[in-house]
Amino acid sequence: MHHIISIGDFDRSAIDRLLDHAKQIEMMKYNKNALDGKILAVLFFEPSTRTRMSFESAMARLGGTSISVSSVEACSMAKGETLADTIRVVSGYADAIVIRHPKEGAARLAAEFAKVPVINAGDGAGQHPSQTLLDLYTIRQSMKIDGIDVALVGDLRYGRTAHSLASALSLYGVRLHTISPPGLELPPSLAANLSEKGMEIINHTDIEEVIREVDVLYVTRIQRERFPDSTSYFNVASSYRITPELLLGARKHMIVLHPLPRVDEIDPRLDDSPHARYFEQSKNGVPVRMAMLLDVMR
Amino acid sequence: MDSNESEGLLIRRIKNGTVIDHIDGGEALNVIKILGIVGTTTETLSIATNVPSQNMVKKDIVKISNRELSKEEVDRIALISPRATINIIRNYKVCEKQGVEIPTLIAGSVRCPNPGCISRTNEPIKSRFEVLPDGKGLRCLYCDSVITKDLTSFII
Numbered sequence: 141m142h143h144i145i146s147i148g149d150f151d152r153s154a155i156d157r158l159l160d161h162a163k164q165i166e167m168m169k170y171n172k173n174a175l176d177g178k179i180l181a182v183l184f185f186e187p188s189t190r191t192r193m194s195f196e197s198a199m200a201r202l203g204g205t206s207i208s209v210s211s212v213e214a215c216s217m218a219k220g221e222t223l224a225d226t227i228r229v230v231s232g233y234a235d236a237i238v239i240r241h242p243k244e245g246a247a248r249l250a251a252e253f254a255k256v257p258v259i260n261a262g263d264g265a266g267q268h269p270s271q272t273l274l275d276l277y278t279i280r281q282s283m284k285i286d287g288i289d290v291a292l293v294g295d296l297r298y299g300r301t302a303h304s305l306a307s308a309l310s311l312y313g314v315r316l317h318t319i320s321p322p323g324l325e326l327p328p329s330l331a332a333n334l335s336e337k338g339m340e341i342i343n344h345t346d347i348e349e350v351i352r353e354v355d356v357l358y359v360t361r362i363q364r365e366r367f368p369d370s371t372s373y374f375n376v377a378s379s380y381r382i383t384p385e386l387l388l389g390a391r392k393h394m395i396v397l398h399p400l401p402r403v404d405e406i407d408p409r410l411d412d413s414p415h416a417r418y419f420e421q422s423k424n425g426v427p428v429r430m431a432m433l434l435d436v437m438r
Numbered sequence: 439m440d441s442n443e444s445e446g447l448l449i450r451r452i453k454n455g456t457v458i459d460h461i462d463g464g465e466a467l468n469v470i471k472i473l474g475i476v477g478t479t480t481e482t483l484s485i486a487t488n489v490p491s492q493n494m495v496k497k498d499i500v501k502i503s504n505r506e507l508s509k510e511e512v513d514r515i516a517l518i519s520p521r522a523t524i525n526i527i528r529n530y531k532v533c534e535k536q537g538v539e540i541p542t543l544i545a546g547s548v549r550c551p552n553p554g555c556i557s558r559t560n561e562p563i564k565s566r567f568e569v570l571p572d573g574k575g576l577r578c579l580y581c582d583s584v585i586t587k588d589l590t591s592f593i594i
Contacts, residue, residue, distance in 0.1 A: 146582075222560060222561050222562060223559075223561055224561050224563070243554060243556040243559060244552060244555050244556065244582075244583075245555050245557060245578070245579075245581040245582075248580050249580065252563070263581075264581075265554065266581055266582065267582075329583075329584045
């Protein structure tokens with residue numbers, strides 16, 4: 141049985157194979173009834189719009205159906221049931237499980253107790269492999285990933301999408317630039333781990349320092365709750381805001397990505413810029429997740 | 439001072455059981471902890487700490503009567519005292535003597551340092567850690583958190 145829990149479980153060839161498959165799907169080269177009669181259990185114990193809906197859309201496009209739980213309050217976990225028991229029970233109702241949970245390692249635990257394949261759709265500040273795969277897919281639509289310069293901007297300490305993406309990019313000889321507010325830097329253990337894998341990491345304090353040097357600008361949300369008050373949040377958030385003026389000197393092919401939802405990090409005036417790819421990125425969630433569902437259920 | 443002489447003065451020989459010798463000075467209580475030997479044991483447990491030793495300057499010794507520790511159990515000791523030696527005693531004689539080896543996996547005896555880790559909830563699982571190469575630390579197999587120092591403060 142094959143689970144998808146962490147991007148770290150993939151080697152380079154497995155990632156490339158899955159992205160190639162997603163490309164075929166995007167070109168409509170797939171069997172629309174491939175998962176006919178199959179049921180996907182969508183267990184989301186945290187809020188989500190894009191991840192949840194794109195998994196459900198992916199399942200529907202392959203001819204399958206989805207059943208779901210949308211919060212802890214709406215299921216037996218509110219009565220004190222353990223996640224392990226919930227997973228054992230749901231294993232009897234579905235052919236695969238997609239799970240999002242606030243605790244790190246929850247998907248790993250689910251995989252231990254499940255009788256069907258499990259896909260991690262985000263566990264706390266931990267892993268979010270489907271987001272990473274669609275991030276890579278979106279970069280690959282514009283350029284070869286090998287050897288490019290990627291800047292990660294925003295909350296790099298708690299942002300799980302940034303952690304997973306950085307790990308995956310280490311497989312492609314990418315040079316990583318980081319720009320984050322004090323206290324929200326990439327965790328030292330992750331930075332050390334990436335360096336051990338041979339990744340060059342350059343820390344910056346100012347986006348302007350790096351904007352002319354990068355091929356991808358990956359922006360993440362700075363969460364208000366990480367700051368003691370609104371004033372200090374707005375001061376920091378405004379200095380990390382991406383505007384059309386900021387991108388004036390950028391490379392022509394440079395793309396701006398964001399896992400969404402955005403709040404103030406990207407000026408809406410940027411939306412029509414050829415650099416802006418975040419809505420395309422979000423849309424790519426469907427073919428990539430279709431490839432993932434086929435990968436675990438076939 | 440000869441360590442055996444000092445040991446003889448401090449702790450009586452045991453008839454059957456396990457003697458853990460050459461524990462780094464001051465680590466005996468942590469060894470007891472990592473072995474999961476808590477107050478509920480009914481067997482005689484003898485501990486000598488900071489015993490003078492020719493090779494180690496100071497060492498600790500633990501003797502557990504009527505219990506032969508398995509290799510998996512004693513190898514956990516390597517994380518905090520890699521020079522420790524294990525002697526299995528039967529009828530007052532040393533029947534087996536071996537060093538400890540750093541294990542590849544530690545289950546149930548170390549708490550994950552990450553308060554957001556699923557292993558720190560009421561789920562029916564034991565904590566599980568992969569031992570990093572050369573025993574440089576432990577990596578939680580649930581959340582990937584790494585412990586590189588103060589391991590003893592995370593022993594359950």
